[in-house]
Amino acid sequence: MKHRKLSLALVTFAAAAAFFSWPRLAPSSAAGAAPEPQRRRAAPQRRNPARGARPRVDYTRFTHSTAAHRKDSCDSCHKSPSDNWLRVRPREAAFPDITDFPEHESCLGCHRQQFFQGARPAICAVCHTVVSPRAGDRHPFANPPEQFVGSARAKARPGEFAVHFPHDLHQDVMARTPADGAFAPRFVRASFAQDAPKKAKPDGCSICHQTVLLRAGQPTPTPAAADAQPAAAPTPPPDGLLKTTPTGHASCFNCHWQDGGEKPYSNDCAGCHRPAPQAKEPAARAGGDGDAQFAARAGFADPLHVRKLMRRDSALFSHEVGSHKPLDCTYCHVNITSLSVVDERTLKVPILTCGGSGCHIDPRTKKWLDQEVAQKASDPNFRCVKCHVNLGTQKAPQSHLAAAGVAGK
Secondary structure (H helix, E strand, C coil), X not given: CHHHHHHHHHHHHHHHHHHHHCCCCCCCCCCCCCCCCCCCCCCCCCCCXXXXXXXXXXXXXXXXXXXXXXCCCHHHCCCCCCCCCCCCCCHHHCCCCCCCCCCCHHHHHHHHHHHCCCCCCHHHHHCECCCXXXXXXXXXXXXXXXXXXXXHHHHHCCCCEEECCCHHHHHHHHHCCCCCCCCCCCCCCCCCCCCCCCCCCCCHHHHCCCECCCCCCCCCCCHHHHCCCCCCCCCCCCCCCCECCCCCHHHCHHHHCCCCCCCCCCCCHHHXXXXXXXXXXXXXXXXXXXXXXXXXXXXXXXXXXXXXXXHCCECCXXXXXXXXXXXXXXXXXXXXXXXXXCCHHHHCCCHHHHHHHHCCCCCCCCCHHHHHHHHHHHCCCCCCCCCECCCCCCCCCHHHHHHCCCCCC
């Protein structure tokens, strides 16, 4: 009986083995049908980057525009004051301030994996000059600006923020400052009247904006000399072309300190710092006629001045020339209360201000604007270089045509 059961088991095992090893027949009733070929495993499909593939993150660059970086308040990363605030400025000028990058704790909550990825994690390059466990040197921090502005870091990575400075509110503050003989700001109403108003000194604007003189003592060409004939080539910029602009917390914290004073307080970063407008490509690179080297030839090295010159439509203007110097700032800058560095369109000076008292616009006597517009109308290749640095080859805008009395022609 045992022998019989063993034989039956062997036969069953052999039949099963033959069934699984025999080629499968196609599902056909026809005799002698060819066996179905074995199917190859399909190759895995590669994700098309154009169809929503997640881009590779460059952890060597930090940006505040990342959604995860915007969800919390500024003080969730930036602790005030930084440990080094007494060392970054001379002791007599030092004050509690944010003067260094955030500490590691502000990053580890989200980026622990990147921090411990290899011996030299790429994310360390955001702050550190050398990615090494034995090197602690850091890139210069954006504050204080006088130490940062000339660094390679500043040139490689433009600032992500612009300062929201409401001129209208500050005008009111300066206007109510008591007169003490040294400072008594007074603002006058702007006008296009033919007779220029007398300058009220001292004026409130000069508290923050001083004339930049690169060639002090050298004569500045007078407007009359410039009006003699249309220019055929770019002329050297006159001295007194630009004004200084306060930068850094030192110029603000006297009034906006966190223990009192004017709001926003110094610990309210978002009260002043706003996302900078999208940087536009300089005209020289975009195919226009912007002169990216103009600032260097003129002697301006401050990156803030360079940006001003690349942005300004009319640059060949001197604040120090005889007929300009006595004028109030508001005689030309008629929209001071609406100026916003976040919106560069508000920074332009209207062309009509150049025609006050018949100085540079007069269709009857053909001042320089009238001459340039006429030249441009007769010769499209003519370059308007008497004032312009960046827009001299472009078509005269409607505002210039209207001022010269040739609108619609």
